[in-house]
Each structure stands twice: as C-alpha cells, then as structure tokens.
Amino acid sequence: MKRFRNVCLSLLALFILSSAGGYLYFKRAFKAPLNQLVIPEGAYQVPFIWKADSLNGKASPNAAMLLPVTVPGCSKIFYMQFDLGAPYSLVYKGKLKAIAERTSGVTIQETESGAVLKDFRFKVGSMDIRAEEVNVLAYGNETINWADTASIDIIGTLGADVIDRKVLVLNYPQALMQFSDEVPTAIAAEAVFTTLAFEERRVIIPAVINQKETQVLFDSGSSAFELLTDRETWLELAKNKAAESITAVNSWGNTLTVHSIASDKNINFGQTALPLRNVHYIDGTTFMQRTLMQFSGMAGMVGNTLFLGKVIVLDTKHRRFGIVK
Structure with a gap:
C-alpha cells in the first residue's frame, strides 16, 4: 500500500494549491513537471x-x-x-x-x-x-x-x-481499465457526468457532502480511506451512537492518529449519490496543514473504497467525471 506519509503529502499539496494565498506562495514548489x-x-x-x-x-x-x-x-x-x-x-x-x-x-x-x-x-x-x-x-x-x-x-x-x-474508464467490478482518446459510446450513454478539474495533474471533483457544495481529491493510490476529511465534517457525518476506531500511523517519523467512524450519510457527485460507510480524520497534523484545509474549499480526499462496485470515467481531455448508472 502507498506509504501513509505520501497520502499526507498529497493532501497538503492540494490544500496549498487550492488556497488563494497558498497557491501564490507555493505555486512553483507543487507545480507538476512537464x-x-x-x-x-x-x-x-x-x-x-x-x-x-x-x-x-x-x-x-x-x-x-x-x-x-x-x-x-x-x-x-x-x-x-x-x-x-x-x-x-x-x-x-x-x-x-x-x-x-x-x-x-x-x-x-x-x-x-x-x-x-x-x-x-x-x-x-x-x-x-x-x-x-x-x-x-x-x-x-x-x-x-x-x-x-x-x-x-x-x-x-x-x-x-x-x-x-x-x-480512463475504471471498471472496479471487472478489475479492468480502459485508456482511450474519447469516452466509449456505450459508456457515455450510461454514465452521469459532472465536471472535473485537473489542476497540476491532480484529480479534483466537485461534490455535495451533508448538503454543502465542496470539492474532493480523488487518489487511486489510497484505498484505506473512503473519505478523509476534517474533524468538523467527520462529526457531522458520523452515524448516531457509532463507535470510534483509532489507529496510530507513522508519517515522516511523526505519529499521527487516524480516527474512523461509521456513517449513514451520502456523498453526491452531480446527480449520483454514493453511500458513505466510514469517514476518517487525522489527528497530529500541523497547524499549517489544518489551516490550509479549512480555507482551501476542499472537503478532503476520496479513495478507491468509495467506488468499489462502480464503473467511473475520468475524462481529463474534456474535464468531466462520470459514474455509470
């Protein structure tokens, strides 16, 4: 599995890139190479x-x-x-x-x-x-x-x-990917699309979480987290009377604490609603990381677990994201 410290670095880069002041200051540091x-x-x-x-x-x-x-x-x-x-x-x-x-x-x-x-x-x-x-x-x-x-x-x-x-058509049930120049006709007829951003080659998808419009980073290298978010959103999405699970992980020599809890809420991508079974937040991050997340307009990061059983479309050519019905 991708090292946990890389997950944290990926999130930090996105929060910096998507915050107004952070973007100007760190633009070169996090700019994707050619x-x-x-x-x-x-x-x-x-x-x-x-x-x-x-x-x-x-x-x-x-x-x-x-x-x-x-x-x-x-x-x-x-x-x-x-x-x-x-x-x-x-x-x-x-x-x-x-x-x-x-x-x-x-x-x-x-x-x-x-x-x-x-x-x-x-x-x-x-x-x-x-x-x-x-x-x-x-x-x-x-x-x-x-x-x-x-x-x-x-x-x-x-x-x-x-x-x-x-x-990219990512078919989770069949464990199959298709790389192409255009969305296949049969897939296009069955998919429900929303927009997609590909800022510095990072997949950012608009979403609605708990009736709030926001954005999430999609990271196929992270399967551990259905939705990794901040503590406030985590509390809002937690299932009533659900028991919290706590896991300690190592990130660049520092111990971080992952808080996980069951959820009975949905995350919406355009007209498609997907159930959230578990949500997570990280304790032990720096003040800078927490501040950038709060002001970036990002709700967090979603991984493969959220889409298991689905067929999704990442069309970076036309900047759209789709989920097959």
Whole structure:
C-alpha cells in the first residue's frame, strides 16, 4: 500500500494549491513537471490486480491497484502501482538495476537532480509507452525471482501523467481499465457526468457532502480511506451512537492518529449519490496543514473504497467525471 506519509503529502499539496494565498506562495514548489510520457492513440484495455496489505493489523484486501508491465528484453511480467495521487510516474532503483542486468534498453543515469532513465520504453498491458525521461526513486531491493512467473515484482508507480488529455474508464467490478482518446459510446450513454478539474495533474471533483457544495481529491493510490476529511465534517457525518476506531500511523517519523467512524450519510457527485460507510480524520497534523484545509474549499480526499462496485470515467481531455448508472 502507498506509504501513509505520501497520502499526507498529497493532501497538503492540494490544500496549498487550492488556497488563494497558498497557491501564490507555493505555486512553483507543487507545480507538476512537464509530462514526459508519450501515450499512443487508440483504446487499450488493461486488467489490474489488487495488492493486499494491513494497517496496524487490520487487513485491507484492496490496498493498491497494480497494472501489468513488460520491458523489452524481459519476458517476465512486472507491475506498477496505479497512483493518481502522484502527478508523475517514477520507477524504483532497486528493481530497475536488476532489470538492467538482463537487458540493454535500461540504463540508469545519475544527474545533479537525481537518477533518471532516458528514453525508457515499456508496455502497460498491450499499451506501448515511452518515457522521454523518468525519475528513478532510490527505493526497494534488487531481488527479482526470475524463475517464478507468478511473483509480484513492483518496479514503480504509474501516475496521473498517464491520463493527461486522455479518458480512463475504471471498471472496479471487472478489475479492468480502459485508456482511450474519447469516452466509449456505450459508456457515455450510461454514465452521469459532472465536471472535473485537473489542476497540476491532480484529480479534483466537485461534490455535495451533508448538503454543502465542496470539492474532493480523488487518489487511486489510497484505498484505506473512503473519505478523509476534517474533524468538523467527520462529526457531522458520523452515524448516531457509532463507535470510534483509532489507529496510530507513522508519517515522516511523526505519529499521527487516524480516527474512523461509521456513517449513514451520502456523498453526491452531480446527480449520483454514493453511500458513505466510514469517514476518517487525522489527528497530529500541523497547524499549517489544518489551516490550509479549512480555507482551501476542499472537503478532503476520496479513495478507491468509495467506488468499489462502480464503473467511473475520468475524462481529463474534456474535464468531466462520470459514474455509470
């Protein structure tokens, strides 16, 4: 599962970007870099698998979405986590060093700003992707079980740059994604659409929560939280007499406390209402983070758990978000 500290960083970036003063001051710090991915035209269906994990001993069967990836010169299927909370894709140094020993098409270059791969070519399912340059994160070991074709070796993260100016149909029941240039006709006829913002390659969706118009960040890299919000909203959405669950997590060496509680309220996206079964807020965040959240106009972040059982459409080309009826 995506490290919890990355969830907090993703939220902080959004709150800063969407607050008036914070945007002006931090615009450069949180500006997404140029998109280095070259994505082919056409429609490509890619199956995904779920990676299970746990948070303080609590099992989560849908902790992360993994997409199958192949690299020229290697017959083995690798995986990348699909994480729309990340504005750009990256690869893990440990696994890439192991792959580089098997193929001539992978060469890690050290630069002043860090390690990179140039002209890196790979396939996500049957979709050919070329990264003119991709960052290499110093993460993970160099162990790959080449003999075990069923082993799950995660070599990086596929971020929101892969859906830039594209359409993604995310079919949770069938564990299937479709990347295309336009919304498929059959899907368009069945989906109910609302608007979508793609500020700095972050997916922001208008929503109505507890009869209040607001916005939420959609992060496919976070499955632990149905809705992560502030304490005031959490109290408003809590089910009467529901018992609170408290979990301690580590974020950049600091202990944060996640408060979870059952809810019987809905979150509305356009004309579509989805039930909220659980809501969460974090204790232990800094004053700056709390202040930015209060003044950003954001209600928080939603993850995969909210949409399990649904088919959703992210059309960044025409800036719209849809849920299939």
